[in-house]
Amino acid sequence: MARLPAGVVVVSSRLDGEYRGMTVSSLVSISLEPPMVLVGLERESATRAAVLQARAFNVSVLTRSQEFLADRLSGRAPAIDPSWSTLPHHLGANGIPLIDGCAAWLECRLDQVHEAGDHDLFVGHVESVAAGSGDPLVLWDRAFWTLR
Numbered sequence: 001m002a003r004l005p006a007g008v009v010v011v012s013s014r015l016d017g018e019y020r021g022m023t024v025s026s027l028v029s030i031s032l033e034p035p036m037v038l039v040g041l042e043r044e045s046a047t048r049a050a051v052l053q054a055r056a057f058n059v060s061v062l063t064r065s066q067e068f069l070a071d072r073l074s075g076r077a078p079a080i081d082p083s084w085s086t087l088p089h090h091l092g093a094n095g096i097p098l099i100d101g102c103a104a105w106l107e108c109r110l111d112q113v114h115e116a117g118d119h120d121l122f123v124g125h126v127e128s129v130a131a132g133s134g135d136p137l138v139l140w141d142r143a144f145w146t147l148r
Helices: 046-053 064-072
Strands: 009-015 017-023 026-031 035-042 056-061 089-091 097-099 103-114 119-131 139-140 143-146
Touching: 009 035, 009 046, 009 097, 017 035, 017 046, 017 064, 017 097, 035 046, 035 056, 035 103, 046 056, 046 103, 046 119, 056 097, 056 119, 064 139, 064 143
Parallel strands: none
Antiparallel strands: 009 017, 009 056, 026 035, 035 119, 056 103, 089 097, 103 119, 139 143
């Protein structure tokens, strides 16, 4: 699967008043009417638990300049504190963080959950969308790239 290019996003939610987020490359648009997306989250992740508790999640579509954030939220760099005090962000209308400076943002209400191996597939109803700017961050062959 490393040879399949994929956009890089951060999926975020909240759990007991703290924020959780993780880098994901499995976001899929599955319906235009109503607008829905699907994302796969590792079953043991704190972000998965947060999405289940909040029944909502946000998606921040990362840009090429945000590669370090992708590493931080994937566990390959220093971890983010639960208040996200060192991560530039703002809260969506649902009270869940959105990372500043992204190519786009989605706010989603959890609609369905399906087990799939060591992951769960979360289907979200997109309630809000905003466009930013910047070249998208892409994962291909286990490295980050951008489109040109």
